[in-house]
Amino acid sequence: MASDPNSPDVSEPIPNPSPKEEERLASISLEEPEGNHVAVSRLLSNGSSLPADFHAEDEIEVVEEELLGEGSSSHGGGGWREISEQDGEAVPCSPSSSGYAGERGSSGPSSGIEEVDDGVTLQDDWVPRKRHDDEDDASVSWRKRKKHFFILSHSGKPIYSRYGDEHKLAGFSATLQAIISFVENGGDRVKFVRAGKHQVVFLVKGPIYLVCISCTEEPYEALKGQLELIYGQMLLILTKSVNRCFEKNPKFDMSPLLGGTDAVFSSLIHAFSWNPATFLHAYTCLPLAYSTRQAAGAILQDVADSGVLFAILMCKHKVVSLVGAQKASLHPDDMLLLANFILSSESFRTSESFSPICLPRYNPMAFLYAYVHYLDEDTYLTLLTTSSDAFYHLKECRLRIQGVLVKSNVLVEVQRSMLDGGLHVEDLPVDSSRRSRSVSPYSSQENNISGSLRPHMGLGGPAGLWHFIYRSIYLDQYVSSEFSSPINNSVQQKRLYRAYQKLFASMHDKGTGPHKTQYRRDEDYVLLCWITQDFELYAAFDPLADKVSAIKTCNRVCQWVRDLENEIFLLGASPFSW
Amino acid sequence: MGCSSSLPARNSGQIGSLSTEGSSVSDSKNLRVKLVLLGDSGVGKSCIVLRFVRGQFDPTSKVTVGASFLSQTVALQDSTTVKFEIWDTAGQERYAALAPLYYRGAAVAVVVYDITSPESFSKAQYWIKELQKHGSPDIVLALVGNKADLHENRSVPSQDAIDYAEKNGMFFIETSAKTADNINQLFEEIAKRLPRPTFHFLTVKPRNLSMSYIELSYTLLWLPTM
Numbered sequence: 001m002a003s004d005p006n007s008p009d010v011s012e013p014i015p016n017p018s019p020k021e022e023e024r025l026a027s028i029s030l031e032e033p034e035g036n037h038v039a040v041s042r043l044l045s046n047g048s049s050l051p052a053d054f055h056a057e058d059e060i061e062v063v064e065e066e067l068l069g070e071g072s073s074s075h076g077g078g079g080w081r082e083i084s085e086q087d088g089e090a091v092p093c094s095p096s097s098s099g100y101a102g103e104r105g106s107s108g109p110s111s112g113i114e115e116v117d118d119g120v121t122l123q124d125d126w127v128p129r130k131r132h133d134d135e136d137d138a139s140v141s142w143r144k145r146k147k148h149f150f151i152l153s154h155s156g157k158p159i160y161s162r163y164g165d166e167h168k169l170a171g172f173s174a175t176l177q178a179i180i181s182f183v184e185n186g187g188d189r190v191k192f193v194r195a196g197k198h199q200v201v202f203l204v205k206g207p208i209y210l211v212c213i214s215c216t217e218e219p220y221e222a223l224k225g226q227l228e229l230i231y232g233q234m235l236l237i238l239t240k241s242v243n244r245c246f247e248k249n250p251k252f253d254m255s256p257l258l259g260g261t262d263a264v265f266s267s268l269i270h271a272f273s274w275n276p277a278t279f280l281h282a283y284t285c286l287p288l289a290y291s292t293r294q295a296a297g298a299i300l301q302d303v304a305d306s307g308v309l310f311a312i313l314m315c316k317h318k319v320v321s322l323v324g325a326q327k328a329s330l331h332p333d334d335m336l337l338l339a340n341f342i343l344s345s346e347s348f349r350t351s352e353s354f355s356p357i358c359l360p361r362y363n364p365m366a367f368l369y370a371y372v373h374y375l376d377e378d379t380y381l382t383l384l385t386t387s388s389d390a391f392y393h394l395k396e397c398r399l400r401i402q403g404v405l406v407k408s409n410v411l412v413e414v415q416r417s418m419l420d421g422g423l424h425v426e427d428l429p430v431d432s433s434r435r436s437r438s439v440s441p442y443s444s445q446e447n448n449i450s451g452s453l454r455p456h457m458g459l460g461g462p463a464g465l466w467h468f469i470y471r472s473i474y475l476d477q478y479v480s481s482e483f484s485s486p487i488n489n490s491v492q493q494k495r496l497y498r499a500y501q502k503l504f505a506s507m508h509d510k511g512t513g514p515h516k517t518q519y520r521r522d523e524d525y526v527l528l529c530w531i532t533q534d535f536e537l538y539a540a541f542d543p544l545a546d547k548v549s550a551i552k553t554c555n556r557v558c559q560w561v562r563d564l565e566n567e568i569f570l571l572g573a574s575p576f577s578w
Numbered sequence: 579m580g581c582s583s584s585l586p587a588r589n590s591g592q593i594g595s596l597s598t599e600g601s602s603v604s605d606s607k608n609l610r611v612k613l614v615l616l617g618d619s620g621v622g623k624s625c626i627v628l629r630f631v632r633g634q635f636d637p638t639s640k641v642t643v644g645a646s647f648l649s650q651t652v653a654l655q656d657s658t659t660v661k662f663e664i665w666d667t668a669g670q671e672r673y674a675a676l677a678p679l680y681y682r683g684a685a686v687a688v689v690v691y692d693i694t695s696p697e698s699f700s701k702a703q704y705w706i707k708e709l710q711k712h713g714s715p716d717i718v719l720a721l722v723g724n725k726a727d728l729h730e731n732r733s734v735p736s737q738d739a740i741d742y743a744e745k746n747g748m749f750f751i752e753t754s755a756k757t758a759d760n761i762n763q764l765f766e767e768i769a770k771r772l773p774r775p776t777f778h779f780l781t782v783k784p785r786n787l788s789m790s791y792i793e794l795s796y797t798l799l800w801l802p803t804m
Contacts, residue, residue, distance in 0.1 A: 348643065
């Protein structure tokens with residue numbers, strides 16, 4: 001095997017820790033070669049039974065695929081449904097899975113706790129649901145919910161609640177406010193409170209208080225990050241100038257100002273369990289041939305030169321191309337919040353719209369004006385401007401862009417890429433010497449007969465590789481592999497993301513970190529994280545995977561991603577610095 | 579081309595074109611009209627527009643964000659055609675202060691309420707006052723009581739609306755976007771009432787207009803205006 005001189009080999013920073021099962025979350029920097037991990041992992045009695053025995057809860061419901069037309073929705077729908085109806089013994093609780101300890105199985109105190117509206121469906125199939133307006137803090141069902149989010153004012157007035165009717169929660173809100181102000185009166189600040197299985201996380205933003213009450217065992221940093229995003233979503237709708245209303249009237253009732261935005265918040269909260277962008281602070285691109293993305297970028301650039309601040313072409317949550325005016329840079333969190341806002345507001349689909357929105361990381365005080373138009377079922381163009389009367393200009397720009405995109409076949413390519421999906425771990429090249437440009441399914445026009453016929457759910461990659469996420473630090477972009485068996489239903493996907501999220505938090509822990517590598521084995525996965533100056537790699541393997549091969553595989557993944565970077569990343573975009 | 583010139587110049591140019599484009603007229607037989615829909619959230623503004631433009635009715639409510647733009651042409655019996663460029667505004671309170679952006683320069687304002695909701699009727703009266711104060715002086719105003727199919731739950735008597743409309747020199751009609759009742763009649767009636775200018779040239783509004791646009795972009799859009 002001829003190894004590429006540029007490719008880091010196994011002796012490089014990836015560590016080989018001694019095989020201790022308790023080694024969770026421990027940071028590792030050992031250089032010692034391999035150990036007898038296979039033997040050790042056999043000790044994990046449940047490790048081998050993961051896929052078949054995964055326990056699906058009663059609460060899982062089949063959601064109609066109504067919102068999405070043909071094509072893409074059938075993708076990914078099939079697999080999880082079959083699995084999710086299987087029964088089996090509950091997997092022993094790992095920290096990240098305890099939430100799903102089922103109602104049928106042995107019941108701990110958490111057995112009745114539900115998280116009804118997320119975790120049960122794939123992103124494509126998710127429809128915002130009624131959020132149980134009949135509930136309040138006296139309802140048993142309300143108390144059993146696993147993860148609550150609240151926004152309230154500093155006078156204790158409820159502004160938003162994930163579950164139940166805000167107005168019925170006035171007393172509860174006042175209690176939260178009392179806790180915060182009690183600590184504040186002592187000249188201190190409350191970050192979180194632990195109460196048994198529950199964690200209460202507080203975030204104070206001027207006159208706005210945000211609170212999460214969760215028994216999902218997510219790390220404090222992760223929950224705090226989620227509250228920050230919820231606050232950002234609120235700013236996107238109202239800007240930070242809303243604070244002035246509280247200056248004038250401390251008892252100001254803000255909840256009417258968020259009227260009609262429930263779907264926006266519930267879709268964001270749902271994203272916390274399926275969209276890695278919510279904790280990676282990076283965005284992801286739709287894989288496309290380099291020339292296709294270039295063509296889209298060129299016409300967007302054209303428009304940006306005519307006074308448009310940002311021109312963004314996206315397909316669902318993935319970026320096709322985006323361009324900013326000179327010196328303007330777009331934060332990945334703003335992109336996440338903007339895409340969430342557009343995708344969760346159905347009215348954007350019916351016709352072209354022109355609305356004020358604020359990008360909190362760009363300027364939290366001012367509105368921009370967004371022209372939004374869907375070019376097809378999934379692909380939408382967003383043009384942002386500072387000028388409130390630019391509608392007709394932006395409409396013209398859109399017509400020009402649309403003309404070019406149709407003529408240069410970009411929209412067709414986008415649709416095809418949606419159907420083909422992204423990187424499949426099964427396609428990981430066997431070794432770096434055999435790689436060639438043709439391994440890229442996106443780089444040539446005539447490929448992809450095999451690509452389209454590929455079964456959607458694969459069987460996992462080499463060395464037990466199940467999934468990976470690669471985040472490029474300079475580009476602020478990440479690429480995530482498609483899910484393959486056995487991570488093939490949304491409950492398992494959510495569990496994996498929560499495991500990654502935990503990994504992310506421990507790697508970036510300000511107290512003990514930052515760390516370079518982590519290798520962690522539990523009954524669910526082998527998780528490997530590797531952070532360099534250029535990238536962060538998160539990979540999940542079969543819990544029985546051999547460590548040395550897992551590490552080798554990670555190197556191959558990195559090489560593979562670098563080989564494909566022209567297709568999977570947006571390169572040469574305006575600098576994303578802030 | 580407007581978009582290639584420098585920013586400030588383009589802006590002032592755009593303001594002129596935004597406020598006049600809507601009500602400009604290509605010739606006396608083919609009118610182009612800017613129409614704005616206003617009213618409380620949930621009264622069915624978007625449903626009226628979608629029924630008129632696409633002949634569709636979607637019972638699931640989709641909250642409008644900012645404003646949507648649609649256009650539809652109607653042919654009248656006297657062989658004139660009227661192309662409506664419709665601004666379907668969001669009824670949410672936070673967008674109230676944004677409304678002038680959409681109604682300024684509009685030749686027609688359709689103010690919608692829900693016949694089962696007295697609150698929406700008072701909101702409609704608020705909008706009419708606002709339009710009388712700040713809209714174009716020759717604006718054609720229509721008062722529309724929507725959801726007429728829900729007449730068992732009616733809580734705004736037709737007579738109240740008729741009286742109010744008469745007092746304010748408006749045209750009044752009750753519609754149902756759900757059953758399509760009176761939807762086309764609404765727009766045909768509006769088309770008939772449009773002034774038919776013999777001069778095709780409309781002057782650009784006074785300069786101070788550009789000031790108010792700039793102010794607008796920094797206004798707290800949600801500030802309750804009632």
